[in-house]
Structure formats: structure tokens, C-alpha cells
Amino acid sequence: MDKKMNLYVAGRGQPLILLHSLLSDRESFDRIMPALTAHYRVIVPDLPGFGGSPASVEGFDETADRIANLIEGFAANEEAALLGNGFGAFVALQTAIRHPTLVSRLVLIGCGTRFSDEGREAFRKMATVASAAGLAAVAETAMNRLFAAEFQESHPDLMQDRRQAFLRTNVGVFCEACDILASLDLSAGVSAVRCPTLVIVGDEDRATPSQMAYDLVGRLSDARLSILKGCAHVPPLQAPDEVIALLDQFLAAPVSAHPQTISFER
Numbered sequence: 713m714d715k716k717m718n719l720y721v722a723g724r725g726q727p728l729i730l731l732h733s734l735l736s737d738r739e740s741f742d743r744i745m746p747a748l749t750a751h752y753r754v755i756v757p758d759l760p761g762f763g764g765s766p767a768s769v770e771g772f773d774e775t776a777d778r779i780a781n782l783i784e785g786f787a788a789n790e791e792a793a794l795l796g797n798g799f800g801a802f803v804a805l806q807t808a809i810r811h812p813t814l815v816s817r818l819v820l821i822g823c824g825t826r827f828s829d830e831g832r833e834a835f836r837k838m839a840t841v842a843s844a845a846g847l848a849a850v851a852e853t854a855m856n857r858l859f860a861a862e863f864q865e866s867h868p869d870l871m872q873d874r875r876q877a878f879l880r881t882n883v884g885v886f887c888e889a890c891d892i893l894a895s896l897d898l899s900a901g902v903s904a905v906r907c908p909t910l911v912i913v914g915d916e917d918r919a920t921p922s923q924m925a926y927d928l929v930g931r932l933s934d935a936r937l938s939i940l941k942g943c944a945h946v947p948p949l950q951a952p953d954e955v956i957a958l959l960d961q962f963l964a965a966p967v968s969a970h971p972q973t974i975s976f977e978r
Contacts, residue, residue, distance in 0.1 A: 717757040717778060718764030723749030726963070727787045730756045731779065733798025733822070734889045735854045735919075736946060737762060737877045740797065743952035748959070752793075755786055759800060761885030772892050776806040783807075783814045791816035793963055798822045798919065798945060799889055802896060808909075809901040817963055818909040821955075822917055822945045824924025825899035825931060831920075832894040839890035847879050847886060854878050857919040860944040870949070902931045909935040910962045912955070914943030936962075 720738060728748060732738045738756045748754050760775050761767035768774045783792045794815045796804030801823035808815045827835070838850045847854075855864065855875060864871050909932050913925040922939060929935045938958050943951045 716766065717760065717782065719758075719782075720756040721754070721786075723752055723754045725752045727783070727790055727792040728752040728754050728963075729779065729783060729786070729792065729794050730754060731759060731794070731796035731800025731803050732756070732762070733800055733858075733946065734886065734893070735798065735858050735878055736874060737880070739877060740874075740946055741948050744948045744956055744959075747952075747956045751960070752963075753786070755782065757782060759803065761882055761888075767882070767885055772803075772806065772896065773810065775803055776810050779803060779807045780811040780814055783811075787814070793817040793819065795819035795959075796821065796823070797948060799893065801920075802893065802898070805898055805902070805905070808905045808907065809898065810904075812904050812906055815907050818905065818907050819912065819959065819962065820909065820928070821912040821947055822914070822920040823911065824920055824928045825902055826897040827893060827920075827924070835890040835894040839887040839894075842883055842890075843887050847881060847883055851875055851878060858945045859950065860914075860916040860942065862942075863944065863950055874949075899931060902928070903933070905932055906934070908962070910938065910958065911935055912938045912940065912947055912958060914940045914945065914947055914950070916942060916944045919945045 730741050732740050738758060741756055745754065758765040760778060792815060794804045794807060801820040804818060805820055805823060808818050838853060842850050855871060858874065859871065911925050911929050913920065913922050915922055925937055929937045940947050940951050940954055947955050
């Protein structure tokens, strides 16, 4: 099968790979890209089945292996940092589990090792409804999982853009990803991750609540947590300045200087 991915590449410096969420696309990083490309060589792929990237037929592990191949292709002898948001964060975590020597720094935004029974059922329900009635039938649910109500009200143009981006998603790929997340459990594998890891979560994140982030940090050998107040599931869009500050601090600091917990009051 074709394992190529559609990519956006910009900037110069340390390679930094950004992986988008299930409910969005690579444009969800647009508000942090200008600052990042000033210091990093930023690689933003369409995940398999999204945008111009062919879908995976071999499952979640194969998606993680594609990201590993991407890192090998761009990083060469350089240290590569890997960042994921939502579904992209689970892909990033699985990549670091399966290929621990390839990732020098890991940033997980809206992530955990597994979903609660309630969270799993939410994915199953979205997949069932979308399969029967299309993505428009779950668009409101998707937006509410991505963004806090106050943010939606104050950014109508952005919300319209994000809704349209979601509706462009292939419904079959969406349903398959929902099924993956509904059954995924990475808790047994996270001990393989040895690189410094920054976990970021919004305190209004309904998709991956902060309890998942606390659990994840507790299972990793070298991790720290940042909680963004008043933020939901897509901090790169909702709190770009805070995310950029966290990334600059995390990616530049010596390992021994990493704080255990960083919080932003918004």
C-alpha cells in the first residue's frame, strides 16, 4: 500500500513534527506556526486518511510507524521533537512507545493512556451516528468537544472554519478512528517512553479530561504537566501564546532543568 503522507514543511532548525486531532486538520496549528517556524523546522503531515494522505489499512500501529518513518526521513542525525493534539497525541505516544530512540522530546496535548468507559461510549456513539447520518449529524458534538462555550461565542468565524474542516473529513476514516480510540489502551506500553515529555491539557477539555493527563504523567518516567485555565481540547488555536511559551521553555531547557508542573492562568 502507499505509505506516503501529504506534508507541510517550513522553517529551519531542530525538526518539530506536529500531529493534528481527529476532529480537526493540520490548520489547527496555524496560530502557532509563525512563531515555531522562526526557530524550528516544522513538519505538519496530514494523518493517514486525512487531507492528501492515503488511509491506513493496517491499523493504529501502522499509523505510528508511518510517523516514525517520517521522523527518520527528516531528522537524520538531528534530535526530533514530536507534538500531537488529541488523536494526534495518541499517535505520537504510540510512536514513542514503538520507536523510543527516534523521539528526543515529546509533547502531548489532550492525551492519556486510555479513555474512561464514558469516554469510550462517546466515541462509539459518534461513530454510529456519523455512519448512519453523516458527519453533519455529529458536528455540533464535535465542536463542543473541541472548544469551550465562551470561546465559541467569541470566535464565530473561526468556529465556522473549524466546522467546515471537520465536515471535509472522510466519514469512514472518522468512524474507524473513533473505534480505535474506544478500545485503545496504552497503559502497558508507556514505560518504554524515555524521552522528556510535556503533557498539556485545558481544564475545560471535555474530550480528554484532566484526569487522563494526571494519570499519564504518573506513568511516564520523565514528564511534567501544564494545565491551561479556561481552555478546552485545542490549545494551539485557543491559547497560542501560552502554547508557544511552553514549547520554547520545554524544547530549549536541559533535561535536568525541567519543572514538574507548569500552569497558566488565563
